[in-house]
Amino acid sequence: MVYTGQVGGNKHTHKAGGVNYLCLSNDLENGESQKDGNTQLFGLDYEIGSSYKPSGMKGDMKNKEVPCAVCFQRRRSVHLMIPGRKTCYKGWTSEYSGFLMTDHKNHSSKDYLYVDKDAEPLDNKSSNEDGALLYGIRTKCGSLRCPPYKDATDVRCVVCTR
Template sequence: MESESGNQGSVFIRWGKHTCPSLNGTEQLYSGTAGGSFYTHSGGGANTLCLPHHPEPLPDNFPLVFEGNSTNRVGYLYGGEYQFSLKDVVVQDDVPCSVCRAKMATSTMMIPAKRSCPSGWTMQYTGLLTSEWHGGQMAEYLCVDEDPDFVERSRVNENGRLFYPVVTVCGTLPCPPYKSSTLVACVVCSA
């Protein structure tokens, strides 16, 4: 599966960690910090980004022209914060991330409500399913590593893209096999 150039494989983000899993054939492309839209804004980006620690800005003379010369029509990018405590992480800690490549894989996937991978797949990491809280703006579901790290110097409540744990709600979600008001596990697998 790997070419002579070494650029084949499957890329995934390990949310909540500074490093990639220590698996044969998995390498770190870069580490960073989680970012996204502010939790109460109705516009802006919907996905969460893994922002590199060493950004490369556009040149000062970048030829951008705003519609109607209105420079206030922009999207805003904020950092991400945990809204729960788990092991060494506390509420308000900033969320690190690591972009990883499973060199010997062609696919990666996150499976909600599981802690194991299908037969023939390799477990990259297990974790806790997170999203924005139900009263905020919608954000994607992300699997945060079950042994999360945090960004040093970050224990300040600045909000931004917030990470909340996800719990089940019975009704349209069948119970059993699910149980009401329980935390949802997740796993990231590659093959």
């Protein structure tokens, strides 16, 4: 473990600024307070209640903040996320499997995150701050070939190392 923290990102209604999610350290060394209004870093809230929760994911975590960890694996130099799978290919070691998630399709674009199937909230607080938001995503057949995909299904992922 290098460090633990909370996931942050730009507010779901902002049309410009950062698009990637960040694992923010709990051990801060911040700059000085400023008066301008260019706030772009908000805590990420799970929006995975009943309708957006991937099948097989535990608990209702709607409006709970998302924790994170940055890890280093000394003997494994290659890190690979494989979307659409829950197991690694032969010769690779599975670090965790879960679901591909991002902001809602009607909000501004954000990066995809790989969320462990056994994800937990940062704490028990659930105040619906609506900063950065995280939803489970589904497939859409058409330009995405079905088969092998199926329409409107959760997108699994696995993180593998070698």
